[in-house]
Amino acid sequence: MDSKRRAAEKAVEFIKDGMVVGLGTGSTAFWAIEKIGENVKNGMQLKAVATSVQTEKLARERNIPIVPFEEIEAIDLTIDGADEVDKHYNLLKGGGGALLREKIVAFHTSFYIVVVDESKLVEKLGRFPLPLEIVPFGADLTLHILQENFGKVNLRKSNGKLYSTDNGNLIADVHSFPIEEPARLDQELHAVPGVIETGLFSRSLVSKIIVGTKGSDIRIITVEK
Ligand code: A5P
DSSP: OOHHHHHHHHHHTTOOTTOEEEEOOSHHHHHHHHHHHHHHHTTOOOEEEESSHHHHHHHHHTTOOBOOGGGOSOEEEEEEOOSEEOTTOOEEOOTTSOHHHHHHHHHTEEEEEEEEEGGGBOSSBOSSOEEEEEOSTTHHHHHHHHHHHHSEEEEOEETTEEOOOTTSOEEEEEEOOSBSOHHHHHHHHHTSTTEEEESEEOGGGOSEEEEEOSSSOEEEEEOOO
């Protein structure tokens, strides 16, 4: 079984009957959604919140009860992937463009599990370009400021057109390797008008990291607060 799948399925074991569960986005979270779907089919009761339109569709197809975010007060547990995890357990996310909803869901989650294969573990973040969600209004000027201060920036495209997020915004991918101080960079990026959210997720959001390794092993890391 593939290592992403093993990590994701291990994470699903933490879900208890009656929980409100946050569903991540991406190819690793996919396997968690598959397994949750199986559990629901076998009678598990839960409510779920999706971090993207794509995840919501997947979950509905598997009869996982999706509730609008406005209807719940808190999320018990979320399972999501990451593009990079550094040695302090900070994350870089947003390769799939869902970073804004992912961060909102992460922030309101009591127990946040990150599922990755070992290729995502890095010393320092930033080899993977850092995604930022930016508003279309004034985007050229926002990009200019980002480029001057933070490194080469690309506006993400998909099928030859500008990529549009589930929130109707754009994604700017910033090449800023190595990221020495993720928290400081996150703060500096938030200070640029037009930047709504960054793909930097602080370790303070994270409860566990489950790493699927090449053999049949799984590493479970508990992140101390
Ligand atoms: C989606 O926007 C991302 O944050 C994903 O969680 C991240 O890109 C990991 O995706 P994979 O599990 O597909 O590698």
